[in-house]
Amino acid sequence: MKNVVQSIKVQLKEAAVKSYGEQLKDVEPVVDQATNPTFGDFQSNLALTLSKQLKQPPRAIAELIVANFKADENVTEQPSVAGAGFINIRLTREFLESRLNEIRNDERVGIAIAAKPKNVIVDMSSPNIAKEMHVGHLRSTIIGDSIARTYEFLGHKVLKLNHVGDWGTQFGMLIAELKEKFPAALTQAEALPIGDLVTFYKQAKKHFDEDEQFKARAHQEVVSLQSGNPESVKAWQLLCDQSRKSFANIYNLLDIQNLQERGESFYNDKLAQTVQELEAAGIAVADQGAKCIFLDGYLNEEGKPLPLIVQKRDGGFNYAATDLASIRYRVDKDRADELIYVVDAGQSLHFEMMIKAAVKAGWLPSSVRAKHVPFGLVLGEDGKKLKTRSGETIRLSELLEEAVQHAREDLDGRMSEKGRSESEEWKDAVSRLTGIAAVKYADLSLNRMTNYVFSYKKMLSLQGNTAPYMMYAYVRVKGISREGGVDFQKLGDSARVTLQEKAEFELAKQLLKFDAALEVVIEEFLPNRICEYLFELSQKFNQFYEACPVLNAPEPLRTSRLILCDLTARTIQAGMNVLGITLPERM
RNA sequence: GCGCUCGUAGCUCAGUGGAUAGAGCAUCCGCCUUCUAAGCGGAGGGUCGUUGGUUCGAAUCCAACCGGGCGCGCCA
Structure with missing residues (x-):
């Protein structure tokens, strides 16, 4: 829809120049989504902004501009003037239909690949060696991954870098402790007998704070490490390797791919x-x-x-x-x-x-x-900052497991309610997808600047504007194709979208706004705008689903609605993919 | 003290110059013999922190103030 807005701007400008001459050759008309669907699809406040310069009432200006507006009748209807002098523009049914027909076989659901691909580096996640990853790292990881995926989807080249805290004074302390408590690890290599690095870190820290001699040895170790002493370097590597294993576990659960480690x-x-x-x-x-x-x-x-x-x-x-x-x-x-x-x-x-x-x-x-x-910060239920060292840290692996567990209980509840039965394997897979998705979506759907009150209850809620809502819209489409034995890829070349019902128009328009939502992510870095978009799309689909029978509709309406379903599912999938969320086929 | 940031419905939050400020949760009412009711429809609920200013027009921009959070020289 970006191109449409662009061409409306050009047309408005031409109309303005035709109306008032060359003095307006540099105007840049603003064209926005209509604030209310009854006004149309787009609105421009051009006349209001010109009122002062032209010393005329905005309505009169608007009327003259509209009179001189040469609408591309394949795209928009002739604009109208309303209110104080707003110019309202409505898309034609022909445009919506032809645009949908154009993109219906497009794998990218109409999203163009960047003409000039950029090299983009996203610095994200960045946990510290020998420390537990905390919820702050979770935010950085999820938000960073989503931004990276958006760039990738738009055709840019992305390098995701993990700037891990793998260097610095704390290593002196850790190496000194390692040498003292587990000297064997340095020579025999392989397994390092510390199951829990975090506990090890705390012990070392305590030792460091309480023992002056140890403190001196720790400082010595820093010097030794930085000057490349092989034994110290070996100890350092052991610690890093140990940590990487626990990080990898988290990244695996979160489906974070191609995150390249390039630490301090x-x-x-x-x-x-x-x-x-x-x-x-x-x-x-x-x-x-x-x-x-x-x-x-x-x-x-x-x-x-x-x-x-x-x-x-x-x-x-x-x-x-x-x-x-x-x-x-x-x-x-x-x-x-x-x-x-x-x-x-x-x-x-x-x-x-x-x-x-x-x-x-x-x-x-x-x-x-x-x-x-x-x-923003991650706060506890008490509204205070969750700190890493002081107090108990919430282990991300446990958090994610708990999310999956919660999704599983929810699923089991619905299974017995409906008398459905599914294999253990299937239930495991679906609750895993749902639980992880719920955690990611809960984070991404907020404006990132707001402080995040960490709450299992909220994070794991499957009601409302949450990942499962989008999943549900998606599986409804999949259900239609299963039930009707429909292969969306084989609807035939002559298949066409024709719009009739209000719900179909609403859905059609929403489908075409995907590009604008993606644009915001790389301009303002706000993945929550994608969530907002997907939520509206899913809502409009659910309304369509209630109002418009698909499989029982007469042809050619049936095929037209099947196309709308398929485009919806693939747009939701593309959007969720950009958020780093995988969708199940059934739930 | 200075800087950054936030303050919008009972709760959690969208919305950063346009028309009547929107969702979700919670509350209340309706809809499953029809493609999955994790759904849909409807109702109630607001001095957009306060006061000024700029503007034809301000939740949005500016100033001051109030309240929360974070940061401010050898951690990262």
């Missing part, structure tokens, strides 16, 4: 040079022993300039250095056109400064779009 350690050998160059260019300066970048307008609590520290007083590099090195690498080596960081909103200031610093250093050309995509 990857940039280790690039940090010194990065800082040197910043210093040489006069961008980083020494301050209180540390090397800092000062940017205009950033002040600390005392009102003094706030630095972005790239090298600590003790000579160690911190994450600003790593992030700057990573920008360079992504721009120069990966040839990225877009850098997207899906990281919680608490780091907004860091990303703001970091991106500005990169621009200042000339490492981020204006042709590259670098965006922090922040999201």
